[in-house]
Structure formats: structure tokens, C-alpha cells
Amino acid sequence: MNAPERLTLSGIRAAIIDLDGTMLHTAPDFHVAVNRMRADLTLDPLDIGTITHFVGKGTENLMRRVLGVDYGPEEVERHFPAALASYEKHYHAINGDYSSVYPGVREGLEALKSKGLRLACVTNKPISFAVPLLDKAGLRPYFDLVYGGDSLPKKKPDPYPLLKVCQDFGLQPAQVVAIGDSSNDAQAARAAGCKVLNVPYGYNHGEPIHNVDSDGIVSTLLDAAHLISA
Numbered sequence: 001m002n003a004p005e006r007l008t009l010s011g012i013r014a015a016i017i018d019l020d021g022t023m024l025h026t027a028p029d030f031h032v033a034v035n036r037m038r039a040d041l042t043l044d045p046l047d048i049g050t051i052t053h054f055v056g057k058g059t060e061n062l063m064r065r066v067l068g069v070d071y072g073p074e075e076v077e078r079h080f081p082a083a084l085a086s087y088e089k090h091y092h093a094i095n096g097d098y099s100s101v102y103p104g105v106r107e108g109l110e111a112l113k114s115k116g117l118r119l120a121c122v123t124n125k126p127i128s129f130a131v132p133l134l135d136k137a138g139l140r141p142y143f144d145l146v147y148g149g150d151s152l153p154k155k156k157p158d159p160y161p162l163l164k165v166c167q168d169f170g171l172q173p174a175q176v177v178a179i180g181d182s183s184n185d186a187q188a189a190r191a192a193g194c195k196v197l198n199v200p201y202g203y204n205h206g207e208p209i210h211n212v213d214s215d216g217i218v219s220t221l222l223d224a225a226h227l228i229s230a
């Protein structure tokens with residue numbers, strides 16, 4: 001990995017930006033919705049740190065992990081449909097109410113746009129959660145494309161969503177940089193042949209982001225924009 005101060009990425013025409021843990025601090029939304037679901041199932045609440053470590057691989061995975069705290073694999077599957085229905089209802093009801101936009105996000109998106117880059121948001125969050133959240137935060141207008149975890153046949157860390165964006169934009173993967181907070185984003189980008197930058201402030205499954213193979217760690221999206229040129 002290059003030292004951030006010497007890192008530059010040139011020949012970049014588009015950026016693919018992750019949502020949870022990269023643009024928005026959504027952990028408090030997950031915390032509220034998961035615990036309302038758990039209350040419906042007469043389960044005790046979990047602390048925010050435990051829930052946050054389970055975020056990143058989509059809603060179905062999150063449900064299995066938060067049920068797995070109490071149940072073995074068979075019981076998890078038995079309770080899964082009720083848990084998912086309850087969680088979706090509660091998440092929709094509070095989506096964005098407890099979230100905040102991280103510092104440097106708006107400025108970073110502005111800077112990337114002013115460099116002439118096209119922007120896509122690729123998240124493992126379901127699309128029916130992702131678009132209203134981006135709208136509420138005022139970030140939706142920056143993006144030419146938004147793909148959720150259920151928009152395409154495969155989700156990150158599979159490279160498919162990133163390759164789909166490259167194809168949609170008519171660009172080679174080497175002309176595209178992915179920016180995200182987790183190993184999912186980095187693995188998807190590496191497998192697609194895209195460049196990748198990580199931010200250190202998000203949710204990397206409770207693991208240090210420094211162990212993830214990327215082209216560099218940037219402290220904000222604005223710092224990322226400063227390193228990128230067309």
C-alpha cells in the first residue's frame with residue numbers, strides 16, 4: 001500500500017462510492033431497527049457495537065447474525081422470515097432518523113463532480129432503503145446510478161456490481177475508483193480491476209482497515225477527491 005501523502009490516482013473517470021460507513025453513519029439506525037425487531041421476537045436488545053460488526057454484507061446476513069446471538073443454525077432459519085419482515089417494517093419507519101453524513105462527504109462529492117467524474121453509489125443495503133436515505137441526506141442528486149444489495153444478481157464482495165457500473169458508464173475498470181469503508185469494497189474492486197481507496201472511520205466488521213488490501217486509506221471523501229485526477 002502506498003503512503004497516502006505520495007499517492008495519486010490518475011486516468012480516473014468515475015467513482016463508485018459505498019453508502020453505510022462511508023457516506024452516512026447509519027449504525028444508530030441499524031441499532032434502533034434491529035432492537036425493535038428483537039423486541040417483537042421477545043429477544044433482549046443488543047448493544048450498538050455488536051450490531052455494527054454485523055453490518056456490511058446485506059440485510060439477510062445481518063438478520064442471521066443478530067438471531068445467531070440467541071439461536072443455533074436451525075432456529076435461526078425458523079425465525080428468519082418473521083425477523084426479516086419485522087426488521088424491514090421498523091427500518092423503513094426510521095430510515096435516516098438517527099443517521100448523519102460524515103465530515104467531508106458533500107465536499108468530496110462536489111470535488112469529484114467538478115473534476116468531471118461520473119458517480120455511482122453501490123451499497124449492499126437494499127435499494128428500497130438506500131434511495132430514500134440518499135434523498136433524505138440530500139446526496140441523491142450527485143449520483144448517476146445507485147445499485148442496492150438486491151438490485152443485481154450478486155452483491156459485494158463479488159465484483160459484479162462494480163463491473164456493471166463500468167459497463168453502464170462505458171469505462172474500463174482501471175478508469176474507475178471504488179471508495180468504501182470495508183474489505184467488501186476492497187475485495188470487489190480488486191476482483192473487478194478497479195482502483196480502491198478505504199476510509200478508516202466506518203464499519204469493517206470490527207477489523208482494522210489497515211489490514212485490508214487497497215490503494216490507500218484516506219481520512220475523508222474530500223481527501224480522496226484531492227488524490228484523484230482524470
Ligand SMILES: O=C(O)COP(=O)(O)O
Pocket residue numbers: 018019020021055056057058059122123124125126156
Ligand atoms: O447494508 C449493508 O450491509 C452495508 O451496506 P454498504 O455496502 O453500504 O456498506
Ligand SMILES: [Mg+2]
Pocket residue numbers: 018019020021022056180181182202203
Ligand atoms: Mg460500507
